[in-house]
Amino acid sequence: MSLIKECSARIARLQTKLQQSELDGALFVYPIDVYYYATRQNSTLWIPAQGEPLLLVRKSFARAKEEARIGDIRPFPRSKEFAALFEGQHNIGLTYDVLPLQQFHYYNKLLPGRNFSDISMLNRELRSVKSPWELERMRYGGAQLSRVFASIADVLQPGMREVDLAAEFETRLRRIGGEGYVRMRAFNQELFMGLLVSGTSGCSGGFFDGAVTGLGMSDASPHGASTAVIEAGQPVMIDYTGVFSGYIVDMTRMFVCGQLPDPLQNAFEASCRIQNRIAAEMKPGAICSELFEMAADMATEAGLGDCFMGPTGEQAKFVGHGVGLELDEFPVLAQGFDVPLMTGQTIAVEPKFVIPKMGSIGIENTFAVTEQGGEKISVLSDDLVSV
Amino acid sequence: MSLIKECSARIARLQTKLQQSELDGALFVYPIDVYYYATRQNSTLWIPAQGEPLLLVRKSFARAKEEARIGDIRPFPRSKEFAALFEGQHNIGLTYDVLPLQQFHYYNKLLPGRNFSDISMLNRELRSVKSPWELERMRYGGAQLSRVFASIADVLQPGMREVDLAAEFETRLRRIGGEGYVRMRAFNQELFMGLLVSGTSGCSGGFFDGAVTGLGMSDASPHGASTAVIEAGQPVMIDYTGVFSGYIVDMTRMFVCGQLPDPLQNAFEASCRIQNRIAAEMKPGAICSELFEMAADMATEAGLGDCFMGPTGEQAKFVGHGVGLELDEFPVLAQGFDVPLMTGQTIAVEPKFVIPKMGSIGIENTFAVTEQGGEKISVLSDDLVSV
Known part of the structure; x- marks a missing residue:
């Protein structure tokens, strides 16, 4: 066409x-x-x-x-x-x-x-509803972004700064065609390519309407990578967008130098379970707010209700958001968003936890709503990568 | 303070x-x-x-x-x-x-x-009027951005793509603290870090309210670097922002593999003459629109009136713009902007020419208005760099 x-x-x-x-x-x-x-x-x-x-x-x-x-x-x-x-x-x-x-x-x-x-x-x-033509472009973007995620572990090492890892991620993305500029519709929101946070950088609240914001490089740009140094055993969350032909795909993967402490490992497994459960239910007719409530219930069952989708007291009331030409499209898997999913909607599902004094952890993939459930557009293993 | x-x-x-x-x-x-x-x-x-x-x-x-x-x-x-x-x-x-x-x-x-x-x-x-505290931050940003401009020639070689040179520039900027996200106030404008254009990529018009836009990576992001290959003898224009503590400094330098053809060399010299003349006149009380008219007259005298500040027929009617927390601050050295300069205003002065079928060429520095004329905040030689 x-x-x-x-x-x-x-x-x-x-x-x-x-x-x-x-x-x-x-x-x-x-x-x-x-x-x-x-x-x-x-x-x-x-x-x-x-x-x-x-x-x-x-x-x-x-x-x-x-x-x-x-x-x-x-x-x-x-x-x-x-x-x-x-x-x-x-x-x-x-x-x-x-x-x-x-x-x-x-x-x-x-x-x-x-x-x-x-x-x-x-x-x-x-x-919010993508045509087959748009879905093709988004699958391409998902494949490209996945390539960068799959390659980045080769430079990760303890003692490097968040911003150096971010700069390497960003340059690889640009070299394979990433356009860089991320459009957001919401008033008061902005994002430079993505968020890379390690250790307690992931515990800070922020202006960003998500679970995790990061410290950023200054109080003028208080989101994303900072000059904090990545240490062994700390969770390294890479939450980045790929923009190709204007279409945005959104992914998060977790990395660690060495091994994660048990509470973080357990929270990571909970986030994958929640994501997979949502993906299975992402069929036309499913009610967005019910998917959020299901996710929140699963977080509570895992003993992590207070850490779900943000630091305690500043928790976001969503677990997924539409993506396309803008990062914050409809629908939103959120409290009060009582509308049914439609075939062809594309949604970044991102169950995440902020564990006090340890950091942020979670998973994110972009899915398309189909009769069979969510089609994963960001095709890459969800596994935690340990180097 | x-x-x-x-x-x-x-x-x-x-x-x-x-x-x-x-x-x-x-x-x-x-x-x-x-x-x-x-x-x-x-x-x-x-x-x-x-x-x-x-x-x-x-x-x-x-x-x-x-x-x-x-x-x-x-x-x-x-x-x-x-x-x-x-x-x-x-x-x-x-x-x-x-x-x-x-x-x-x-x-x-x-x-x-x-x-x-x-x-x-x-x-x-x-x-528009920066305090001494703000000017300090902008001088720091100017010094950092200048470091990247001074270092980038070592990777430039014929046969490389615009986007690869851009990606290298961007990653160096990020590693020394560049925040990346460029705020623009004007409705309908957006910029991803800067514009890198070579040869005829610099001849295209565009949505961007400047002399040069570039082809970009797709029609969704039609500005800045493209996949075009840089060839010997072509002008390579690097027009990038550095954002540090939120404050933006804006610079352009010209590069070439080998030597520029005479018409481009002549236009480059004209752009430097115009810039230097404006800088000398950037004292409190000087009228913005008169500085623009002076620049346009100098372009005409150089036989380049039709190429000044854009492709013929889509020429911008300005030669400089305020910079600070946003890329498009007041004042504007523009037709109709009949207001006097004030001490402490910071302005990116960017006389540029678009030479049909050859490319774009020019110079840009950020200056602060002082009693003695423009103080150059982006301290680096204006010289064309040949590799």
Whole structure:
């Protein structure tokens, strides 16, 4: 299936939803929203509920003409001409979750008297289900990222700093095509490629909406690898993304120089059991919040309820998150997320524990929801690697 | 001067501006805005026009207590308690340039009946002037980034791919403490560490608001290094940021295997002349737009007006941009930016040319505005490096 057909199918799915919502169309201005249907060039995309989309390009027009997968591509017009393009269009959807207020005011002025409404949920729900074309790309990304995970143990040794191991991981990922820039949708979140934490670096809380944050290099960038030195017997958690053709795959593997202490070994085994149980249940119709509750119950049964998904008192209430063009897509296997899974959704499942004074431990793979349960996209042994 | 005193001084400067604007206070919710005054932990910061600031922390509270440089730190309260904290506060400033509409609606609901207004300009103007404490950090970043630029020629050889040279540059930067994540404020912009382009990769337009974008690894990430092979005689432009303690320094140096063709050599010399002329004029009171026009005139005199700051037809109308905690700070040496420079502003000056069918060429250094003209913060020879 060509990319043009792929994008036409995406547009058709959106148009059906727009018609059901009684909207005249969706006006996409956020870069990754525009990219999903058309191009990453700096553009505004109008997709009417019926008829042909229109791409208005700020920069680069030449490159958008080459790259964009839709027919009607024009330079971004002057204000009057912009308004003329939207005559008769009244009910217009925008993604309020990411649209800055200044941008909203700008489009409000360009299109006075219109009835704008929020299509954030609709947009995220549509994107959560991956097509066979997207799944192919994600499988490729999973294979590439797995190659780096499979190779990295050769440089790990006690006495090296977290950041040196991270730098080696990152450069290997870049050399095989990793794009590096990780897009996140949530306000207030950011991630530089991934998190590499060892020992008690893994015990710190942080701004990051996950179980583990890491110390980072300064209080301005307080996540990921730090200058802490990796010592024998400490858990080394490598939680990294691979971004290929824009699609993100998310994995975590555990490493140790020597042997882990028993409490960490036991917690690691619990995280694998939880992951495997969730994977088996990841069929269409399974309720996201129930999968989280099941995981939390298993953690409690293992005597690790207080350590599940974060340091005690700052525990995250999820165990998995959608991934795709953004790291934090729908669905979320989280408390209160009472919606059923759909075939083709891709979810990073990451049961983790933060063991006080010892470090963080866990497993993570990206799965696709299928009738047979989760298809593991990040194909690599889950085993703890001891060097 | 301690960091606490530094932040107190920042808050005092802001409070003076708030009083002049007849605002009761500023409510900061965007991460880097909060960081400037307090912490990168996920928090909302209230700075009243008079009196003590209040930091309301979502995550991590424990870490914010350790890191934040202000006195009154509390967990983010429930809705009713939130409203109670703001009794009597009516005129509230928000940074509309980066605040998503959903967030605006959220705070509107928490604080009904308030008069919100946009303090984006005020916020950016204040941040544009760096304190001696900040300038020290930027000089450190400039020195570190310069070390990587000074060392990278040892791996450059014809036949290698852009991305392999980029990966080597990036890993060296990370190993000496580079934080990697580059914050940009402009809607629709993003950058992964920097841009490395060779030969005709430098001729392509792109979404990036600069002279040069590069091809990138895919149409999802269409900027920076690509898999193109570097050949002898081609210009290799390395335009990278170094991020240390959150502060960004921006530099460009040119490399070549062998010798550059004359047109590129001439354009390189023109870019250095323009940069040096601007640097000499970067004194308080100089008008930003006039510095741009002067640069554009010099480009025209050199017979390179059509190639200045981008491919013909997609030329950027600036020659320098503020840098600091964000890559795109104020001021901008740009058409229409008719404001005077102030002592302590830090600006990346980057005259560049895109020579059709040959590539991009230019120079870039980060300067601080002083009474004596620009102080070069990225201290390294500007010379073209031939290997």
